[in-house]
Amino acid sequence: MENNRTSFGSNFGFLMAAIGSAVGLGNIWGFPYKMGMSGGFAFLLVYLVLAIFVGLAVMVGELTIGRKTGLSPVAAYRKLSKKFTWLGYMAVLVPFLVLCFYFVLGGMVTRYALGYLTAIFGWNTWGVDNIADYFGQFICNGGSMILWTAIFIAINGMPALFVMLLIVIIYVACQPGAGGGYKFMFGWNLEPLKEDFLNVLKTAAGQMFFSLSLGMGAMITYGSYLSKQEGVQKNAVIIVICDTLVAIMAGMIVMPACYAFLDGNTSSGPGLLFLSMQLVFDKMGYIGNIMGFLFYALVFIAAISSSMSLLEVITSFKVDQNVEQGKAPGRKKYAIIVAIIIFIFCLPTCLDGLGTGVNDGATLGTPAEILGMEWGEAGNITEFAKDTTYYTVDETGHYSAVAADAAFDANETYYVNTAKGWNCDWLDFYDMLSEGIMMPLGALVMAFAIGWIWKIDMVVEECEQSGHKFWGKGFFNVCYKIITPIGMAFVLYAQVTGFFG
Ligand code: TRP
Numbered sequence: 416m417e418n419n420r421t422s423f424g425s426n427f428g429f430l431m432a433a434i435g436s437a438v439g440l441g442n443i444w445g446f447p448y449k450m451g452m453s454g455g456f457a458f459l460l461v462y463l464v465l466a467i468f469v470g471l472a473v474m475v476g477e478l479t480i481g482r483k484t485g486l487s488p489v490a491a492y493r494k495l496s497k498k499f500t501w502l503g504y505m506a507v508l509v510p511f512l513v514l515c516f517y518f519v520l521g522g523m524v525t526r527y528a529l530g531y532l533t534a535i536f537g538w539n540t541w542g543v544d545n546i547a548d549y550f551g552q553f554i555c556n557g558g559s560m561i562l563w564t565a566i567f568i569a570i571n572g573m574p575a576l577f578v579m580l581l582i583v584i585i586y587v588a589c590q591p592g593a594g595g596g597y598k599f600m601f602g603w604n605l606e607p608l609k610e611d612f613l614n615v616l617k618t619a620a621g622q623m624f625f626s627l628s629l630g631m632g633a634m635i636t637y638g639s640y641l642s643k644q645e646g647v648q649k650n651a652v653i654i655v656i657c658d659t660l661v662a663i664m665a666g667m668i669v670m671p672a673c674y675a676f677l678d679g680n681t682s683s684g685p686g687l688l689f690l691s692m693q694l695v696f697d698k699m700g701y702i703g704n705i706m707g708f709l710f711y712a713l714v715f716i717a718a719i720s721s722s723m724s725l726l727e728v729i730t731s732f733k734v735d736q737n738v739e740q741g742k743a744p745g746r747k748k749y750a751i752i753v754a755i756i757i758f759i760f761c762l763p764t765c766l767d768g769l770g771t772g773v774n775d776g777a778t779l780g781t782p783a784e785i786l787g788m789e790w791g792e793a794g795n796i797t798e799f800a801k802d803t804t805y806y807t808v809d810e811t812g813h814y815s816a817v818a819a820d821a822a823f824d825a826n827e828t829y830y831v832n833t834a835k836g837w838n839c840d841w842l843d844f845y846d847m848l849s850e851g852i853m854m855p856l857g858a859l860v861m862a863f864a865i866g867w868i869w870k871i872d873m874v875v876e877e878c879e880q881s882g883h884k885f886w887g888k889g890f891f892n893v894c895y896k897i898i899t900p901i902g903m904a905f906v907l908y909a910q911v912t913g914f915f916g
Contacts, residue, residue: 439721441626446662447669451681454607455599461619472894474651481638488632506632510725512849521718531707576713596671613909621850630854646883763841770840783834791833859903866895
């Protein structure tokens with residue numbers, strides 16, 4: 416009896432820590448904006464299919480590797496096979512890349528939360544802009560308390576986030592026009608898949624990895640903390656379901672809000688959360704200040720619990736290395752050093768105006784602008800081609816888009832944007848490398864190794880150690896051997912051709 420209770424207690428702690436790390440900006444910022452840009456229902460459908468056929472299997476795989484080896488990713492992969500040690504190293508690089516924009520978004524959320532807090536007391540601070548300064552403070556927090564803090568924040572923050580999301584869902588639902596958002600999300604429409612299947616697939620896949628914290632070995636570390644008495648599969652299912660639920664709830668706020676307040680324009684990209692929610696809270700009047708504060712404060716908590724564990728993945732790699740070499744762990748020191756280095760890499764994300772670029776008034780150029788690959792002459796055209804945006808350039812070197820209904824002028828030199836995928840902002844660039852390429856690659860190789868080299872029995876044995884029967888062996892086997900590798904190969908193909916092609 417006694418024993419049972421303790422293990423329930425520790426498993427609850429494990430789950431809260433794991434879900435607390437999984438539920439974050441990916442769910443609340445990423446999911447709605449990607450859904451908005453990639454076809455609503457079609458995106459949702461592909462996302463759900465991927466979560467079931469790829470996400471769950473990869474989740475079970477990572478937790479298993481972690482619990483079996485009891486080690487963090489580099490050491491864990493090394494122990495399983497020297498050949499795959501690089502997967503572990505990639506699991507250090509990926510959170511690094513993720514944090515290069517995650518921190519910035521966290522800073523933006525903080526600014527919004529504080530802005531609403533002061534607005535409650537009648538002090539309107541919108542228009543002041545010091546996101547980066549504020550945010551430097553919490554990234555310098557030390558490391559040894561991180562796991563406990565994450566558990567604490569998760570237990571306290573998550574149910575409140577859930578309730579807050581529900582309240583805002585209901586408010587938004589009562590706004591005229593909101594219905595279009597539900598239709599966009601849940602109405603059967605596979606047109607976007609017919610138009611550009613690979614685009615929806617790669618967007619949904621990246622989102623799935625990012626949101627479930629998969630494909631970078633983070634769950635290997637969580638697995639190494641998972642008690643040997645606990646069912647791996649049960650925990651994997653709970654994490655996947657809870658995380659997906661929060662994402663869909665965020666979608667049910669932002670999508671209807673777009674229809675109620677933004678004329679149904681859901682495709683404004685990474686700024687969507689900030690743009691749409693400010694309109695929602697503004698509409699609420701004074702009470703909107705309180706709601707806005709609660710909302711952004713809770714998103715902030717979700718973000719900080721996730722970014723702390725992302726940072727911890729990198730720090731603990733260095734700490735493990737030090738310990739191995741008989742040096743002092745230096746956890747606090749390295750947490751600060753890593754945070755500062757990332758802060759420097761955050762600067763491009765802060766300065767390019769989220770893709771606005773120098774051409775449109777930001778301080779720093781987008782990757783394409785910096786590489787000087789953005790503009791090319793349209794050539795000898797005699798009329799405007801459909802679906803192409805043409806630009807003209809003035810004496811100051813400023814390019815402006817030609818209005819869709821403008822008349823063609825044979826004496827004018829027209830330019831087109833030739834940067835293709837490079838034509839993104841720094842946020843997208845970091846995001847494309849991490850969730851777009853490395854996470855699917857990590858998952859592909861891990862699944863391939865489990866399916867074909869280590870064999871499914873490795874997973875089954877580890878999972879059954881706790882006395883729980885492994886269910887769905889055939890299902891998971893097909894996921895590891897075939898669905899994940901092939902699915903992810905498509906994702907990588909779409910990603911690489913979309914960007915460099
Ligand atoms: N899943 C987190 C989110 O949705 C982000 C994330 C990706 C993460 N990988 C992680 C968090 C690893 C912690 C550990 O915001």
